[in-house]
Amino acid sequence: MGGDRGPDEIVAGAFAARSHALTPVLFGDPSVEARGLELVATEGVVEMHDKPGEVVRAKPDSSMVRAVRAVHEGTVDAVVSAGNTGAMLAAGLLELRRIPGVMRPAIAIPMLTPRGPSVLLDAGANADARPEHLLQFATMGAVFAEEVLGVRDPSVRLLSIGEEPEKGNQLTLEAHALLAASELRFEGNCEGRDVLGGAADVVVTDGFTGNVVLKTLEGAVRTILEGFRTEITATTVGKLGGLLIRPAARRLRGRLDPDTYGGAYLLGLRGLAVIAHGNSSQTAIANAIRLAARGVEHDVVGRLASRLAPDPDESARATPEA
Amino acid sequence: MGGDRGPDEIVAGAFAARSHALTPVLFGDPSVEARGLELVATEGVVEMHDKPGEVVRAKPDSSMVRAVRAVHEGTVDAVVSAGNTGAMLAAGLLELRRIPGVMRPAIAIPMLTPRGPSVLLDAGANADARPEHLLQFATMGAVFAEEVLGVRDPSVRLLSIGEEPEKGNQLTLEAHALLAASELRFEGNCEGRDVLGGAADVVVTDGFTGNVVLKTLEGAVRTILEGFRTEITATTVGKLGGLLIRPAARRLRGRLDPDTYGGAYLLGLRGLAVIAHGNSSQTAIANAIRLAARGVEHDVVGRLASRLAPDPDESARATPEA
Numbered sequence: 001m002g003g004d005r006g007p008d009e010i011v012a013g014a015f016a017a018r019s020h021a022l023t024p025v026l027f028g029d030p031s032v033e034a035r036g037l038e039l040v041a042t043e044g045v046v047e048m049h050d051k052p053g054e055v056v057r058a059k060p061d062s063s064m065v066r067a068v069r070a071v072h073e074g075t076v077d078a079v080v081s082a083g084n085t086g087a088m089l090a091a092g093l094l095e096l097r098r099i100p101g102v103m104r105p106a107i108a109i110p111m112l113t114p115r116g117p118s119v120l121l122d123a124g125a126n127a128d129a130r131p132e133h134l135l136q137f138a139t140m141g142a143v144f145a146e147e148v149l150g151v152r153d154p155s156v157r158l159l160s161i162g163e164e165p166e167k168g169n170q171l172t173l174e175a176h177a178l179l180a181a182s183e184l185r186f187e188g189n190c191e192g193r194d195v196l197g198g199a200a201d202v203v204v205t206d207g208f209t210g211n212v213v214l215k216t217l218e219g220a221v222r223t224i225l226e227g228f229r230t231e232i233t234a235t236t237v238g239k240l241g242g243l244l245i246r247p248a249a250r251r252l253r254g255r256l257d258p259d260t261y262g263g264a265y266l267l268g269l270r271g272l273a274v275i276a277h278g279n280s281s282q283t284a285i286a287n288a289i290r291l292a293a294r295g296v297e298h299d300v301v302g303r304l305a306s307r308l309a310p311d312p313d314e315s316a317r318a319t320p321e322a
Numbered sequence: 323m324g325g326d327r328g329p330d331e332i333v334a335g336a337f338a339a340r341s342h343a344l345t346p347v348l349f350g351d352p353s354v355e356a357r358g359l360e361l362v363a364t365e366g367v368v369e370m371h372d373k374p375g376e377v378v379r380a381k382p383d384s385s386m387v388r389a390v391r392a393v394h395e396g397t398v399d400a401v402v403s404a405g406n407t408g409a410m411l412a413a414g415l416l417e418l419r420r421i422p423g424v425m426r427p428a429i430a431i432p433m434l435t436p437r438g439p440s441v442l443l444d445a446g447a448n449a450d451a452r453p454e455h456l457l458q459f460a461t462m463g464a465v466f467a468e469e470v471l472g473v474r475d476p477s478v479r480l481l482s483i484g485e486e487p488e489k490g491n492q493l494t495l496e497a498h499a500l501l502a503a504s505e506l507r508f509e510g511n512c513e514g515r516d517v518l519g520g521a522a523d524v525v526v527t528d529g530f531t532g533n534v535v536l537k538t539l540e541g542a543v544r545t546i547l548e549g550f551r552t553e554i555t556a557t558t559v560g561k562l563g564g565l566l567i568r569p570a571a572r573r574l575r576g577r578l579d580p581d582t583y584g585g586a587y588l589l590g591l592r593g594l595a596v597i598a599h600g601n602s603s604q605t606a607i608a609n610a611i612r613l614a615a616r617g618v619e620h621d622v623v624g625r626l627a628s629r630l631a632p633d634p635d636e637s638a639r640a641t642p643e644a
Contacts, residue, residue: 114545127483127491127492159534160534161449161529161533161534167449168530169449170450172530191537191541192535192537192538192539193538193541194541195538196538196541196542197545208483208494211483211514212481212482212514212531212534216514216517216538217514219513219514219516219518219519220539220542220546221542221546222515224542224543224546224547224578225546227436227577227578228550228570231573231574232567234570234573235569237569238569238570240563240566241570244559244562245554245567247557247559248550248553249553252549252550252553256546256549
């Protein structure tokens with residue numbers, strides 16, 4: 001029921017994603033036209049303005065909460081939603097709970113760069129983070145890059161304001177030291193200009209910075225492509241040139257299109273959850289479902305659990321984090 | 323002596339900027355060809371890798387330190403440098419000192435948006451900031467927008483991860499409350515996607531986030547324009563189209579070009595300092611010099627001093643900030 005384009009777009013995406021190895025199950029209002037897919041009838045819808053902290057208690061039978069719960073109950077293997085991100089995070093925390101040892105879940109955004117696929121995290125699950133959270137995000141990102149993106153021995157960089165270890169704010173200075181001492185293939189800091197260029201297989205940052213960066217990129221792509229159109233259509237010769245480069249522009253747009261992957265992972269939960277953009281097309285939804293399926297096939301949750309199993313000595317210290 | 327392209331490029335920019343109302347004075351090695359401009363002979367050069375905190379003591383007679391000191395001594399009205407930004411900040415703090423009442427100087431970047439000029443600050447002077455610093459950055463940004471960019475009654479927005487006041491990290495939540503209670507025309511939070519689009523006349527953020535955003539934008543512009551070229555030149559028809567849209571591409575590049583303003587202000591010092599990009603062309607240098615001159619004509623330093631004069635009741639509290 002989530003997504004700005006209404007349930008039919010979601011159903012169309014699910015329909016397109018089905019295969020002999022993948023069976024989409026819909027959760028939503030019984031009136032939705034399910035095109036032959038299984039539809040679990042639910043009551044109520046989580047709206048974009050609903051407060052994340054109240055959704056699970058206030059709307060326990062809504063499509064989103066029921067779908068997340070179904071992962072916990074094992075009737076489905078993963079959940080995909082184009083609805084309220086904060087509510088998905090809250091539902092995931094309450095219905096699925098965190099993998100033991102995970103301090104904070106993170107939103108992992110797969111990106112297609114000129115140097116291949118990479119992942120940026122956290123893209124907004126935690127507005128404030130501590131250095132040890134960033135270290136854990138890096139570990140989760142490395143597992144994601146290996147298992148979902150198929151990158152062997154992924155490199156990790158920390159987003160900061162200079163490549164030198166001593167450049168950054170208090171958070172990144174301390175996180176840099178933790179990452180350098182870890183077993184990850186840490187290659188130091190990277191800068192904002194490297195994100196889209198593919199500086200590393202895993203780019204780690206706090207949720208505030210990650211979210212600002214993503215939205216800055218979104219805005220830049222739109223402003224630049226619109227600027228191009230304005231300038232090109234300003235003259236007759238430009239218009240003719242514009243016709244001739246249209247296929248090239250379409251290819252570029254496809255490369256920069258967030259629909260290519262369709263979704264972001266909520267990493268660190270005891271179940272697989274993928275968040276699609278609110279404005280997802282059916283193509284994006286289908287890609288998000290396939291992305292979730294890839295995570296199931298590669299047992300991302302199990303792999304994360306074994307990598308992040310709490311050190312028995314530290315578990316007493318880790319518990320109050322909840 | 324700063325700037326990646328060497329002194330001749332700087333001299334050419336200064337030569338181009340001279341007018342009946344503007345007399346460039348060069349500070350640098352006596353061997354530099356000054357093209358008839360006044361050249362103050364200095365000894366030593368601040369390098370890009372020099373530690374900012376040590377430059378003033380280690381290289382007191384370098385071109386940068388001497389030029390900054392000349393502003394303090396009143397022999398020149400403003401200083402422009404394409405050298406090490408951190409060193410300029412350190413030299414400014416030690417040689418010019420802060421305007422009374424100013425807790426931290428900030429780097430203010432003028433941007434040309436589709437809706438007109440705007441300013442983003444802090445772009446990197448302070449990697450860590452407190453809410454009261456952001457309030458002061460906003461005030462300095464408003465004075466800058468009025469006096470240098472010619473914007474009447476400038477609007478101010480706080481860069482965050484959602485437009486709602488309750489979206490953000492601890493820093494922005496508290497800064498939002500301070501800004502809302504201030505006398506500024508505060509229009510709430512904006513997001514990363516709004517920066518290039520011109521969401522507000524003044525966009526305020528901490529130096530870490532501001533620097534990451536700027537570099538992300540730089541990288542996005544480069545990656546997208548390069549991607550366009552690759553796609554266009556992939557086919558013969560595309561190449562022909564590319565020739566026809568070349569003037570349009572040049573106009574767009576001009577609009578997005580950081581050389582348009584050429585420089586960023588170091589706001590909050592008792593003297594006017596402008597930082598140009600390390601890779602500045604002579605056009606960028608000339609524009610940076612003109613930008614500095616505009617600040618002198620409009621007495622930006624005096625206007626800031628009167629707006630930020632410490633409240634006598636609070637001066638006891640403000641002093642330990644030093």
